[in-house]
Amino acid sequence: MPYGPQAWVDGAAGGTPLDAARLAHMEAGIEDADTRLTAHDAALALRVAKGELFVNPLDSPYNAVGDGTTNDTAAVQAAIDAAHSTKRPLLLPRGSVFALTVPSGLDYMLQVYAGLQIVGAGTLKVRAAAGNYRSIMAGATVPTDLTGLTLDGITIDQNNTNNAITEVPPLFAGYPRYALYAALGSRITVRNCHFTNIDSTNTIALNGTAVLDTRIINNSFTNVGTSIAFHDHSTLYIAGTGMEISGNTFQGVSGGLGAFTAIETHGGQQVVTNNRVSDYFIVANVTGVISTGTENVVVSDNVGLDTCDGIVVWSMTGGLNNCIIHDNVLTLDRDPWSGMSAFVFPRGIAIYP
Secondary structure (H helix, E strand, O other), X not given: OOOOOOOOOOOOOOOOOOOHHHHHHXXXXXXXXXXXXXXXXXXXXXXXXXXXXXXXXXXXXXXXXXXXXXXXXXXXXXXXXXXXXXXXXXXXXXXXXXXXXXXXXXXXXXXXXXXOEEEEOOEEEEOOOOOOOOEEEEOOOOOOEXXXXXXEOOXXXXXXXXXXOOOOHHXXXXXXXXXXXXXXXXXXXXXXXXXXXXXXXXXXXEEEEEEEEEEEEOOEEEEEOOOOXXXXXXXXXXXXXXXXXXXXXXXXXXXXXXXXXXXXXXXXXXXXXOOEEEOOOEEXXXXXXXXXXXXXXXXXXXEEEEEOEEEXXXXXXXXXXXXXXXXXXXXXXXXXXXXXOOOOOOEEEEEEO
């Protein structure tokens, strides 16, 4: 029965009488609410089981295996396409590991879309001996608008141990091994994710003046930088306007030849705060943009441990104005990096024109 409010009046002694009829009415209303909630929960559980709220690559008709060995690239891509067309999140279930490789004719593994949400606690893993690639996830073309793309809670394993680079030049000749690349879009969010086993030029590259209002928050980046030779690397390469990089942890390989820079920013209205960086050559490059002036960059409350350089500021020809660096904690250690060059001198904050 629908529950309706009762009219209550004070009793003679100032109390509020609760006669049996009114108590029964309240009980019936509570029972009705409980019945409705139970039915709602059952219906919701059924919709989840049927895949009506999420798209799960393990379900039919996608039929991914998720064992970390079988090539699941086509199945995951089909699930992504379905999630995009039906405007549902893609769910990577806990314990599932989807092995990926580069489809014929492409240089990326998975095509992603504006508005797509990839959520869950599962893993996307580069398959052993997958070879060189531009990116694990990217738009169909460069640039593709990826506004609203969200990664939340997933793991991306670049599996460098079983897909190591054999020479450095391909990293800078079209095969940088990004995990995610975007050159156009706003409100791109990467949060609560884990990236591991990395040897690349960048892990996340959001690179373009048309990249706006991006959030990279509360992620972890581990086992970064085991490589055959020294090469430039920035785990996060962020070029655009209105960026937040906060609450992330970065764990490099001490003295690793590919653990160069954790965070590199180009552009204005950027906040880099409360990140923790260990065993990188440089904690952060704060960099202007060649073609335009860069203003309002805040780098604060970050911790850098066992690094050679703390924070390096490059104004470049466009200029870097109103850059605020404060309350960062940096501990410097030259020894792990001394093999790179005889001219390695630790610096807390370095400023270049």
